[in-house]
Amino acid sequence: MYSGVLSAVPPTAATWNFLFNWYLIFGVSAAVVVIGMLLYVVVRYRAKYGQGPPHDIKPTNWKVVLAIVLIMGVVLAGAGYQTFASFTNIDIPNSPGAVTIKVEGFQWAWNFTYPNGQYSIDNLTVPVNTIVILNLTSKDVYHTFGIAMLDVKEDVIPGKVNQLWFNMTETGVYPDAIRCYQLCGIGHAYMIANLTVVSQSAWNAWIQKG
């Protein structure tokens, strides 16, 4: 949804957008049906002068309940199925060409350590069109590492290593693309980092230089 700045949509964002639109269509439809029904009923059966008391009603048929359960069940099963199919966004791909970068969150900045042992603070540099795997951990408190543009996010927990992956499709510098999404103290709002995407040749040259 928010990856509009990129002309070529990265795979994680594409998967997310597809899934979101799926939920959006059914969610909006459900809201329109339920709220529409409610408003229709209250307007249609509003009290008018000179009316007698309402007729007695038959007890609610179990078939109505069954219908609700079935309709909701089918829609939710569809939603669940689509979500399961989109777990590719979460599962770490087993790709030989992947680049793995260590990320350590601390109050209140991000430290990125690259395969060549170099590190950078508050700027993550990655090669374009390459699967990048981040190993996330925290030095102090609970943080959450998110790149809204790519629709990826994972908690950064002390004593634990979590992983996420993405694949950027365009080179460039994306300021403030990386943010912390978990209250982590007074610097929470400033726990921001840039994402820099370089060409594969530039990356390789830099990595080999060490």
Place this chain on the structure above:
Amino acid sequence: MGLLYFFTSLYFGVVGAILALLMRVQLSVPNNNFLQAAYYNQAVTMHGLIMIFWFLSPLGIALFNYFVPLQIGAKDLAFPRLNALTFWLFLSGGLMAVLSFFVPGGAAAAGWTSYEPLAGPIYSPGPGPTLTYLGLMLMAASVTVGSVNFIVTILWLRKPGMTLMQMPMFTWFALFTVVAMLFAFPSIIAAFLLVLSDRLVGTVLYAPPSVLSVPGIDPSLLWDDLFWFFGHPEVYIVLLPAFGVIADIVPAFTGRPLAGKNWILLSTAIIVLPISFGVWMHHMFLTGIPTILQEVFDVSTEIVSIPFGIIVIMFILSMVKGRVQFKTPFLFVIGALVLFTIGGIMGVFLSSPVLDRVFNGSYFVVSHFHYVMVGATIFGLFAGIYYWLPRMTGKMYSEKLGKLHFIVSFIGFNILYAPMMLLSDMPRRIFTYQNIGDWAQLNGIASIGAFVFAGAQIIVAYNLLYTWYRGEPAGPNPWGSEDLEWSSPAAGMTPAAPLEPEPVGGWIGQLSSAPVTGSSPASVSPANAGSYAASAKHEVHLSSRPLTVSAGAMLFLTGAALYPGILPLGLMVIGVGITAASLIGWAWDDIRDKFSGPPEVEGGDRWPYNAVSKMKLGMWVFLSSEMVLFGTLLGAYIFIREAALQWPAAGSVHDIPLATANTLVLVTSGFTMVMAIIAIRKGDQRGLLAWLAATFMLGSVFIGVKISEWIGLVSGPTPFVPASANPVTALAASVYYIIVGLHGAHVMAGLIVMAYLMVKTTRGGYTKENHGAIENFALYWAFVEIVWCFVFPLFYLL
């Protein structure tokens, strides 16, 4: 009591709202400097805690207090003095939370979710958070006592002939709410007990790896599990009272009975138990839990929406072919259902672990839970307030103002929270932001909405005052409802009825739902009415003890939070003194039979059966909550043990032979307790005293050995200091300290009660026919022993 609750929760609601407005001012434009980060974080944290624990829940409980007894034809709650205790504990806790703003360092600032280790002593030092969390513990204690009281009231005090299925829907939802409370709150008590132990005593239960490098331990996940196991049911605890209100109002304003009443009840029952306790990990999708768990909790979360869907559709179907009257309460019902539908559907989005990779921690979540907790809950409770205002005051509110209030609230609400749906890339709880994308516009709109929504509440405040002073007489049953609370005269109909709490003898004492007392023995069948002698009855159990017990606890805990220093120490001493004196006084009142009112009225409709006495039912309900508490704590212990890659070998920390002997002592005390019951069942008072004394002695030996073990641990070279040679031992000692300590506290409490029982026995207080207290205590004592039977092998042998 209901009115006290009502006004107190409104007070806390105003505090929470002011905090919210401060935040909205700060966020109205980018790079604002109105509220510094430290203050913003306190505001965001305390807004959440105060709104949830001291406004939303208590507002529902206020209505329970007032209308559940009326709806079931009971003269009061089952335990009126415990009800007073519930209120004063709730108020004391709230005052402590508010007070924490004014201590050095300020209030808690780690979010209402209090994620560890941020909320721990290292990253949130200072007395403020401790004070807040201790206040929360008082609140949780209040909830536990209150839940027991309501469950016993609803199961035991219904008027003759009213079966469970004939209860009004609001009472049903009250029952669902308190059952959920009973099982959910032990988990947060356990979670905060561990935090407070870290903060006050210096244990290392949630210590981060940088401090306590035990391989495998990540304290954050333990907190997440404990907190959200409570946290998700809490959402329903907040919501269900509003649904109860809606279920009562829909028939009254459509002239038709509720469609599918039994389906609504069944759906709600399924939501409360088990579903609400089986979805908590959807708050933890990003924590690195295995994919399979994410899938399981995705599905379980989706399943929640089905019973809720049934409930909403049934409400709508109830209106079909009715005579819908657009009075203010019904407008708020429509508003609540619309907003709940929107919020609920947003919840389905959040159930997807993949979509959650964007929404988690963003304003989308903020929007979602405000749609549910403010939209559905507050609009539903407003409906209830307007609906029952004629019953509470005997007067009618201004319909014009009511409608205006609804319209402005509904529009303001949506201007406030709808833009947040689109802010799914903006992190929540940031105190400022740069001017990027559409953030400035959306936040600006939301801030305008906040002031519109807040302004709407001035209308209702005015309307309440207007009703109180100028309202037209409402008549006995203005809505034509068939529920029982309308069949008794409204309070205002009898001008002498005291609506406001009246100080009695200089103390604001026990004030049970005043209008019940004042107006008449509400809706009891005439045959029974005579035996109630309502006004006389209330003087009988009027007591200042619940107030002083709570005040003493508050002073003590405030002192504990501010410790060290002379003043805090003084506060602690005074607090302990007041509480102890009040408890002794309370026991002494009882020994002198001060409260022996008229005998219980027989013939009420009871469940499970008449054979179980009121006290015993209460004890069982209480113990079931205790079971969850110890279960949660032992679960936490196993969690830590399993995660840690090393653990001290059995016998290396504790003395196994000594502990085994001590276990035998405790088991023997169970046997002597049984002998005490057998003695009094025969009417043998001397035998009772002897066996009680034996039990007391054995219990004392047990606790004596425990204390010596404890002191041995604490006074060791460096008990909890992680820098010591073996951090694993420090962690093991910490877990031992808290759980065995809590069990020890239970044994101590048992000893104190035993002392009281012995004193009362010497005065001939128990007879062959009347010895319920002994039997109830035996249940408690058996529970304490059973807990030990789990603790002993887990901590000593394995």
